[in-house]
Amino acid sequence: MPNPPRTVSIKPRGKPRGLRRDRDCITCKSRNVKCDLNRPGCLPCKLAGLPCGGYDRRVVWVADSKPGTRHIPRPPIKEESDRPTRIQRHEQPTTPCSVQQRPSSSGVKEKSFLQHLFSFCNRINSEAQQTLQSGQSYISSETIDLVTTVCDFVQTLSSANDFLNNDCPESVEAAAHQLTLLVCLNKTLQTANPFAILGIAAFAVFEVCNGPYGQWQHHIRGAKSLLDHHCRSRDDLDKLSKSIPGLIDVVARLAWFDLCGTLTKTDGSTLILDDWHHNVLDDDFFRMVGCPADCYRVLHDITKGGALSNPLGVSIQVISQLSKVGLDNSDYSHCADTHRCAAAIAAITRLKDGEAEPFKDQTLASAVDRLCLVLDSSSESNPYTVFMALPAYLAGMEATSPQHCNTLRRYWKNCKLAGVHRYPGASEGCEAVWREKGLV
Structure with missing residues (x-):
């Protein structure tokens, strides 16, 4: 921590005297x-008539130790007098994911990707400290600044009050961390630092859950430009991943965002990332998001223009997917069924006007019906609820009855009640379409 502008006496216990502004509530800090x-x-x-912003549960940044103070570093930090390094440590109760633990795909949680990001950055910090202690540091101070800032930003997003409860105003702390990360990310992008993809991913997941639904192209394009600078093939990516923990997982999630964002559009938009980027998605990833691998391949063909170039082939694939709907009553199967119905909706909406009429509208309405039935039968505590947002959005855009609207409203409400991301942009987009159609 930098020396204060004036000399301050220290108690033997190591607790600084005077005001501890780091303990103030967020609103008082801002005022x-x-x-x-x-x-x-x-x-x-x-007294001021303002909502109290709550208290920071993070532990403050630590750097070189000062005589007379004490702290409990986690992980252990070897201090250097000539090069203070920004490393953030977190109390165990508020750590989304420890360095040693990785969320299993069987226990899907709504903030799993945030937990992964936090874990990756903690691993980088830990490795940085080990190399500093050995005198063989290969991680630059620029990278350390970025990953610690990402950790801070992710911890803020993981706060229930700041990220999941949309009735609460955005905290000053969250906005401050967002701005700090933006400045830090801009620096690393100017030098094409490959670790910048962690910052891009943090902003992407934030806007996926809280911004206009499907409008994530700028993040995907930024990530692709950075990846193209360092790797042009899967082999190159594998080599780069040896120095960047979690890189493959980050690319996989960005590829999933690329697919989902493209599916929300019917204007001929295609995927931004290359096919080899999308090929990093594996069975573990598909189990995590509740989308079967064969269904993903159908969705991928649709985004590549298959519904126009090979409508018969895609139709056969869609029929195969719909034939599997309702075969199982598990939480995973409910999520998988919504993706199978979403494939039908995406394929039909991409057919040229005049093709397959009058069966097009009838088949589309039937697909929306089936998807809504699956949502109605899914448990409110289904851990895959958050991953049904894309199918729910596609169904909402093609809803034809007030019953459809009521089912989808319950879904968005259930997202909020379940403590997962509410996707306000998706909900508002559906409501706007329903008003235009006179359904509400």
Whole structure:
């Protein structure tokens, strides 16, 4: 921590005297007033008629130690007097995912990708400290700044009040971390630092869950430009992944965002990432998102223009997918069934006007019916709920009855009640279409 502008005496216990502004509530910090630290809401905020922003549960940044102070570093940090390094440590109760633990695909959680990002960045920090201790550091200070800032940003996104509860106003802390990461990411992109893809992924998952639904192309294009600078093939990516923990997982999730974003459009948009980028998706990933591998291949063919270039072939694939709907009643199968119905909706909406009429509208309505039936039969506690957002959005765009609207409203509401991302952009987009159609 940098030396204060004036000399401060230190108690033997190591606790600094005077104001501890790092403990103030977020609102008092932003107003630069003293907080009384009262829980759950402080008095200064109540007197000012402002909502108390809550208290920072993070541990402050640590760098070179000062005589007379003490802290419990996690992981252990060897301090250097000539090169202070920004490393963030977190208390165990608030750590989304420890370095040693990786969420299993069998226990799907709504913030799994955020947990992965946090784990990857912690691993990089840990490796940086080990190399510093051995005197063979290969991770630049620029990279350390980026990954620690990503950790801070991800921890803020993982906060229930800031990220999952959309009734609460965006916290000042969340906005500050977002701006800090943006500045840091801009620096690393100017030098084409490959670790910048971690920052791109953090912004992508934030906008996927909170921004306009399907409008993630700028993140995907930025990631592709960065990847093209360092690797032009899967072999190159595998080599690069040896120095960037979690790179393959990050590329896989960005490829999934690429597919989902393209499927939300019917204007002829195609995938941004190359086929070899999409080939990094494996069985573990498909199990995590609740989309069968064969269904993914159909969706991939549709985004590549298969519905126009080979309508008969895609139709046969879609029929095969629909024939598997309802064969199982498990949570995973419900999610898989919604993706199978989504494949039918995406294929039909991409057929040229006049093709397969009058069966096109009838078949489309039937696919939406089946998808809504699956959503109705799915448990409110289904851990795959968050991954049904794309099928629900596609069904919402093609809804033809108030019953469809009611089912989809329940789905978006269930997302919120289940403590997962609510996708306000998707919900609002559906509502706008329903108003135009006179369904609401």
